Amino acid sequence: MQDRKPIRWLTRTALLLAVALVVQSLRLGGPYGQLITGSIINGVIVLAVSMVDMGAGIAIGLLTPWVALVTGIMGLPFMVPFIMVANSTLAIVYGLFKRRHRLLAAFLGALAKYGFFVLTTNYLLSLFGKQLPPPAVATFGTTQLGTALIGGMLALFIADTITPAQRGGGQ
Structure with missing residues (x-):
């Protein structure tokens, strides 16, 4: 029998990407x-x-800002690479710590994403000759921390309510 893991991975990732x-x-x-x-x-x-x-988390984190740009949702094109890195940071940090403590992992992932945006808005953009207007700085600051924390809690709630059979036994 053929290995179905790649098909399962692609299907689940595509479904979650579609939701986003x-x-x-x-x-x-x-x-x-x-x-x-x-x-x-x-x-x-x-x-x-x-x-x-x-x-899968990294893939979704990389694709959503790019799609927002090409569909005209994102008004600051120079921020797209930074958003992609910030989203990937959330996925990586959560992924590294989730086996130890999922709630802590979600918090650390949100904090890491926020930290990257603070670094970006205060230092990295100036290296590229860019500057954000004050409302955009707020958008990429504490607002991002809030949305990442809320999103993490929402994800943990959903993951806990889905039965192992529906998750595919966690595979």
Whole structure:
């Protein structure tokens, strides 16, 4: 019998990516649009690491900002690579610590993502001759910490409510 792991990986990753892209495509505006969309996308990244593997979370974290750019959702094209790295940081840190303590892993992943954005907005952008307006600095600061924390908690709740059989036995 043929090994089905690659097919299972691709199917699960694609399904979670589809969820993230649907939420992103809603283009929720208003005062809570970024909070809702960002929290769900961060949640999908953490859920992908929980239910598939770290590579799935990284893949989703890399693709969502790029899709936001090409569909016109993202208004700051020079930030896309930084968002991709920040999303990957969330996936990697959560993935490295999830076996020890999932809640702590979600917190550390959110903190690492936030830390990368603080580093980016305060130092890295100036190396490239770019600067963010003050509202955008807030968007890539504490707002990101909040959405990553909420997303992590949302992902842990969903992962805990899905039975092992529905998860594929955790494989």
